[in-house]
Amino acid sequence: MSTSPLIDRVLARIDAATPELTELRRDLHANPELSWHEQRTTQLLVKRFDELGLEPVLFGETGLMVDIGSGPGPVVALRADLDALPVPDLTDDPWRSTVEGVAHACGHDVHTAGLLGAGIALAEVAGELPGRVRLIFQPAEEIMPGGALAAIGAGALDGVGRIFGLHCDPGVDVGSLGLREGPLTGAADSLDIRLTGKGGHTSRPHLTEDLTFALGKVITELPAVLSRRLDPRAGVSVVWGLVRAGSAMNVIPAIGRVAGTVRMLDAVAWADAETLVTATIEQLVGPYGVVPEVIYVRGVPPVVNEPFSTALLGRAIESVVGAEGHLSTTQSLGGEDFAWYLQQVPGAMARLGTRTPGGTTYDLHQGDLRVDERAVPIAAKVLAAAAIGAQVTDL
Incomplete structure (x- = not known):
């Protein structure tokens, strides 16, 4: 649905990578890691970025960032979180958790796979990007005050002009995303x-x-x-x-x-x-x-979506799923340490629909959470489109 040739090529590359992204999401789901212990997840990402010819920078034992592109234009950051929760996996999926009492019950496996997909596609057009896109894979979102502060301390926002993120919402059908200007979380x-x-x-x-x-x-x-x-x-x-x-x-x-x-x-x-x-x-x-x-x-603090960044993210959503998939949403009392990034730079977060239309409505932080895996490439596409759109607009 995009009208940009560059974005169209990126979206097509994500379509081609969808089987890989789905397999990665299932692998992460089967091997969840708690906050500050995401070593295996981190190393999987490092290996894949090495294969792409990129140079990931570790935050420490867990978490990393990687820049794509070398143009003199704006630096736009995209963020995903890596950690799972200390709850048992109650599903019977073939890729259910193999770690006793630990599960990706908040959808961070979807976030991670989606951001990797954006990175795979953006790497293919790196030479055509006006500036750089920084992928931030952050540890420890599920504990307070969250791993975002450590990532920021390690330089994740150095030079960044704008940042975007997504969070799974099992109350919204796959193919739709919820967005609002101003406060999104509590x-x-x-x-x-x-x-x-x-x-x-x-x-x-x-x-x-x-x-x-x-x-x-x-x-x-x-x-x-x-x-x-x-x-x-x-x-x-x-x-x-x-x-x-x-x-x-x-x-x-x-x-x-x-x-x-x-x-x-x-x-x-x-x-x-x-x-x-x-x-x-x-x-x-x-x-x-x-x-x-x-x-x-x-x-x-609350996640507060900056107005212009919200508009940019809204355009990206519509370029991927159409205007009908761009929904308004309400502020929730849920906490999200993406807020710490927004204390430093303008940006916005949207809620990614993961419910199968007509299917069960699940809740986050519950061991029976299931996501419609079609959300993974949608996440990748929206993030990549937001990064490109922001770079062009901020020139």
């Missing part, structure tokens, strides 16, 4: 609270520091307090994923723990969240005499 932090106090017999709570009761107050009251202390438009959400205390029904424990995430839509509220959360926890447990230890990790 800010996300992690919160780990450990309480200690004098335990004892449940018949004599007045002679103890009733830690379990205090833990319950934190669980129920912290979300309530924040909903009144922060602007409701910030959309703050505190959700607990871990609660531990005690081992017997008639013993008040001396140690307890609750952990979860703090998410919000607003970057201004996010800037003050840590101080407010810590102070509130101390106030909640103070009457019970227990001692709180609060580990608050600032994770990621």
Whole structure:
């Protein structure tokens, strides 16, 4: 659907590479690696870029970047993430995970294969690119504050004028992509609270520091307090994923723990969240005499799509799937460390449809996630088209 001869050639090259990309995605899915442990994935990419005559630069033990082209024009970056999640693969696909308790349940295998496809095609027209395209294969997106900061520290954005990325969306049909100008995701932090106090017999709570009761107050009251202390438009959400205390029904424990995430839509509220959360926890447990230890990790700010970059990415989407495949989307509370790149340079991220039309709607971070593999070449094409379009426009 493109009207650019250069983009048309790139799209055709991706079509030819689709069997290779599908096979790579299945290989990555069968051999997932957790954050900061993506050595095998990294080496597969290094080997393929070596075959293409490119010179990948490692970030460390995991992750890499590689430049394509040598023209004096703009440097446009494209980013994918490499890591899997510590969840079991519940599918029965032939390429299901072979690593116990680890699965690509967020679609990073699709992201990686798609960006490699863009690289394969762009390498074939490298001499015709006005500038350079930098492919960033980033480790550790799934942990806070994310591997993007390490990639940036290693020079991933040096000289870059604009950056683009995609993220799988199993709620959107394959062949469509969701995009919006402005905030796309929410800010996300992690919160780990450990309480200690004098335990004892449940018949004599007045002679103890009733830690379990205090833990319950934190669980129920912290979300309530924040909903009144922060602007409701910030959309703050505190959700607990871990609660531990005690081992017997008639013993008040001396140690307890609750952990979860703090998410919000607003970057201004996010800037003050840590101080407010810590102070509130101390106030909640103070009457019970227990001692709180609060580990608050600032994770990621919201992904905020820059207007002109959003328009460029929208054009790329339409050049690949047509105007009917360019959908509007809403802001979510999900965290994405692509936001750190957008703190440094303008750019945009879109949501890549992975649902088979008429098929099951899956959810991210679940072991039963299945993707329609036709999304892989679409990802490659949109990323490559965005890079070329941005270079031409920014000249």
